[in-house]
Amino acid sequence: MRATQSKLEDIPAACAGQTGTTTQSANAFTMIELLVVITIITILAGMLLPGLNMAREKAKQTKCAGNCHQIDVAIHNYIDDHNDCIPYVADAGFPSPVINYWSENFQDYIHSEEILKCPSLERSFAVANHIRCDYGRNYSHISTKPPMVMTKLRCIQQPEKVMELVDSKRNSTAHDDSWLVYCPSCTTTNLTKQLNVHDRHNGFVNVTFFDGHMDPRRWVEIQSGPDRDVMWFH
Ligand SMILES: [Zn+2]
Numbered sequence: 001m002r003a004t005q006s007k008l009e010d011i012p013a014a015c016a017g018q019t020g021t022t023t024q025s026a027n028a029f030t031m032i033e034l035l036v037v038i039t040i041i042t043i044l045a046g047m048l049l050p051g052l053n054m055a056r057e058k059a060k061q062t063k064c065a066g067n068c069h070q071i072d073v074a075i076h077n078y079i080d081d082h083n084d085c086i087p088y089v090a091d092a093g094f095p096s097p098v099i100n101y102w103s104e105n106f107q108d109y110i111h112s113e114e115i116l117k118c119p120s121l122e123r124s125f126a127v128a129n130h131i132r133c134d135y136g137r138n139y140s141h142i143s144t145k146p147p148m149v150m151t152k153l154r155c156i157q158q159p160e161k162v163m164e165l166v167d168s169k170r171n172s173t174a175h176d177d178s179w180l181v182y183c184p185s186c187t188t189t190n191l192t193k194q195l196n197v198h199d200r201h202n203g204f205v206n207v208t209f210f211d212g213h214m215d216p217r218r219w220v221e222i223q224s225g226p227d228r229d230v231m232w233f234h
């Protein structure tokens with residue numbers, strides 16, 4: 001009995017001592033845990049955010065491809081109605097204060113200005129008297145402008161390799177030139193003009209070809225790849 005009582009008496013003291021120690025170590029452990037959790041979250045966020053950004057950009061690229069498809073259909077409807085002629089890129093020489101872009105010259109076929117906007121391009125400027133157009137057409141070699149003869153679709157021997165529409169952006173500080181792209185073979189002394197072609201989709205340019213298919217390409221492939229001359233109809 002004495003032994004039992006003695007044991008019972010010992011318990012509060014032992015528990016009190018133990019409780020004090022546990023509270024301190026629990027607090028210390030919580031702080032360490034918190035730091036570890038914060039570190040893990042920081043590392044995970046660092047790993048996941050680029051992936052999320054890439055996924056978000058991929059969704060925009062898909063929407064852009066949808067725009068390109070609708071513009072391609074509009075261009076081919078125009079061709080069907082105009083004796084196989086591909087619409088002019090501009091209605092006058094460029095630059096000119098009175099010029100209309102290709103995108104403004106066949107509104108009957110385009111229907112919506114929204115399809116001319118690439119969702120991945122941030123534009124901080126407004127273009128007075130013009131419709132925003134984030135897609136460039138070949139200003140060097142295909143139905144450039146009147147009075148040049150319009151290029152007929154049947155003249156393009158390899159429509160699956162010749163570029164019809166390209167993700168582009170403005171480079172000139174004087175005027176909006178985002179609606180056209182220049183053949184790099186003809187503008188080798190002017191690198192700035194080559195920068196109209198814009199690789200805004202995770203390093204890729206959405207390119208639509210004259211057979212209607214869309215295929216993302218690297219900027220360097222468009223400017224200096226082995227198929228460059230065919231792509232530009234040089
Ligand atoms: Zn795009």
Ligand SMILES: [Zn+2]
Pocket residue numbers: 140141183184185186232234
């Ligand atoms: Zn050329």
